[in-house]
Amino acid sequence: MFKYNCLNPISQVGLDYFDEKYEKVDDYKDAEAVLVRSANMHELEIKDNLLAVARAGAGVNNIPSDLCAEKGIVVFNTPGANANGVKELVIAGMLLASRDLIGGISWVNENKEDPNIQKVVEKAKKSFAGGEISGKKLGIIGLGAIGVRVANAATNLGMEVYGYDPYISIDAAWSLSRSIKHIKNVEEIYKECDFITIHVPLLDSTKKMIDKSAISLMKNDVVILNFARDLLVNEEDMVEALKNGKVKKYVTDFPNPTVAGVEGIIATPHLGASTEESEINCAKMAVKQLKDYLENGNIKNSVNYPSCNMGICTDVSRILIFHKNIKNMISQFTTILGKADINICNMTNKSRGDSAYSILDLDKVVNDNVLNEIKNIEEVLRIRVVK
Numbered sequence: 001m002f003k004y005n006c007l008n009p010i011s012q013v014g015l016d017y018f019d020e021k022y023e024k025v026d027d028y029k030d031a032e033a034v035l036v037r038s039a040n041m042h043e044l045e046i047k048d049n050l051l052a053v054a055r056a057g058a059g060v061n062n063i064p065s066d067l068c069a070e071k072g073i074v075v076f077n078t079p080g081a082n083a084n085g086v087k088e089l090v091i092a093g094m095l096l097a098s099r100d101l102i103g104g105i106s107w108v109n110e111n112k113e114d115p116n117i118q119k120v121v122e123k124a125k126k127s128f129a130g131g132e133i134s135g136k137k138l139g140i141i142g143l144g145a146i147g148v149r150v151a152n153a154a155t156n157l158g159m160e161v162y163g164y165d166p167y168i169s170i171d172a173a174w175s176l177s178r179s180i181k182h183i184k185n186v187e188e189i190y191k192e193c194d195f196i197t198i199h200v201p202l203l204d205s206t207k208k209m210i211d212k213s214a215i216s217l218m219k220n221d222v223v224i225l226n227f228a229r230d231l232l233v234n235e236e237d238m239v240e241a242l243k244n245g246k247v248k249k250y251v252t253d254f255p256n257p258t259v260a261g262v263e264g265i266i267a268t269p270h271l272g273a274s275t276e277e278s279e280i281n282c283a284k285m286a287v288k289q290l291k292d293y294l295e296n297g298n299i300k301n302s303v304n305y306p307s308c309n310m311g312i313c314t315d316v317s318r319i320l321i322f323h324k325n326i327k328n329m330i331s332q333f334t335t336i337l338g339k340a341d342i343n344i345c346n347m348t349n350k351s352r353g354d355s356a357y358s359i360l361d362l363d364k365v366v367n368d369n370v371l372n373e374i375k376n377i378e379e380v381l382r383i384r385v386v387k
């Protein structure tokens with residue numbers, strides 16, 4: 001029986017994939033597996049009984065993934081599962097920044113008691129006129145699951161799209177419409193585009209990437225959209241640029257005391273992935289990945305351990321070893337198992353950064369003495385028996 005806990009509400013459609021081998025627990029500290037959306041796990045104690053964390057979403061800046069790797073805890077995310085939800089909100093954000101829909105709707109609500117509203121509206125509406133997005137230049141920074149979808153959708157809406165991503169994956173490059181202009185220097189986006197949207201992860205290298213100096217290169221009246229993370233933008237610089245008229249609108253999905261209520265800022269309450277479809281997709285993917293790892297040791301879409309798939313074990317036993325990515329580890333495992341008269345029928349070993357992971361299918365059950373001998377190797381972080 002595996003115990004799991006949900007740190008945020010997770011779609012029941014996904015949780016229903018857990019069968020009788022799983023029990024939901026109320027206390028995070030008792031769980032071997034955790035499902036999380038935006039809860040800040042940096043504030044929680046990472047207990048030794050925890051085996052895996054599944055982020056039902058894309059961004060993992062709320063999870064101490066490196067610390068988890070050191071403890072042999074696998075952290076998963078669900079790439080692309082909520083990307084369509086975010087894409088649609090980005091398109092809405094561009095439209096809200098171009099047409100004063102918010103002002104116009106407020107006007108109607110404020111004048112709802114006026115019996116002449118039908119007449120007055122024709123005079124009043126000129127205050128809410130705007131521009132069209134078709135024909136405008138859109139710069140996209142980060143062409144992953146969301147960036148590619150935004151690029152293709154904006155192209156279909158008649159925008160001229162510039163895309164920048166020095167680390168673009170082959171899959172993303174194949175999915176991108178051919179009409180998107182490939183930009184090699186982000187400054188070209190700053191200088192050329194009427195709308196700029198960022199879709200990169202929050203990393204040390206991307207933190208505050210949109211700051212005073214980036215904004216100074218941009219066109220006057222630029223619209224900047226941030227549906228990725230607030231810390232990607234130096235928001236004090238952004239507020240200043242809105243005040244002095246350089247930036248026309250800042251559309252953000254991350255309200256905080258710096259941006260909430262500021263003129264020229266359109267803020268939504270972190271709604272990018274809040275659609276029924278995205279929540280179901282994320283929950284299903286997260287639960288499937290957790291189950292395959294907990295029951296078989298297979299890893300797919302982890303952000304701190306390598307992908308590894310040995311299917312379902314058809315031999316007598318399967319052990320999983322998390323260890324440091326250094327030489328002579330495998331030879332130590334084979335020596336200990338060989339001494340115990342255990343044959344390795346099948347194995348795989350993969351590494352990612354400082355961490356490595358081995359799955360070993362064996363012809364005998366491993367006793368506690370042998371397991372302890374492997375566990376006591378200094379560079380072994382964790383060992384698990386799944387069969």
Ligand SMILES: NC(=O)C1=CN([C@@H]2O[C@H](COP(=O)(O)OP(=O)(O)OC[C@H]3O[C@@H](n4cnc5c(N)ncnc54)[C@H](O)[C@@H]3O)[C@@H](O)[C@H]2O)C=CC1
Pocket residue numbers: 057058059060079080082083086141142143144145146147164165166167168169172199200201202205206227228229253270271272273274
């Ligand atoms: N508002 C919301 O509710 C949501 C926000 N997000 C945020 O959006 C981010 C992106 O999500 P996805 O597209 O699903 O992730 P992804 O991992 O598919 O794409 C990120 C892309 O950014 C690129 N990249 C990394 N550093 C870069 C740099 N310095 N310059 C240009 N490109 C760079 C990567 O190569 C990758 O292609 C997430 O990390 C998350 O923070 C994601 C989903 C929902």
Ligand SMILES: O=C(O)CCC(=O)C(=O)O
Pocket residue numbers: 037038056057058059060082270272273274
């Ligand atoms: O779960 C959510 O609503 C947040 C989604 C998000 O920000 C992400 O997937 O990175």
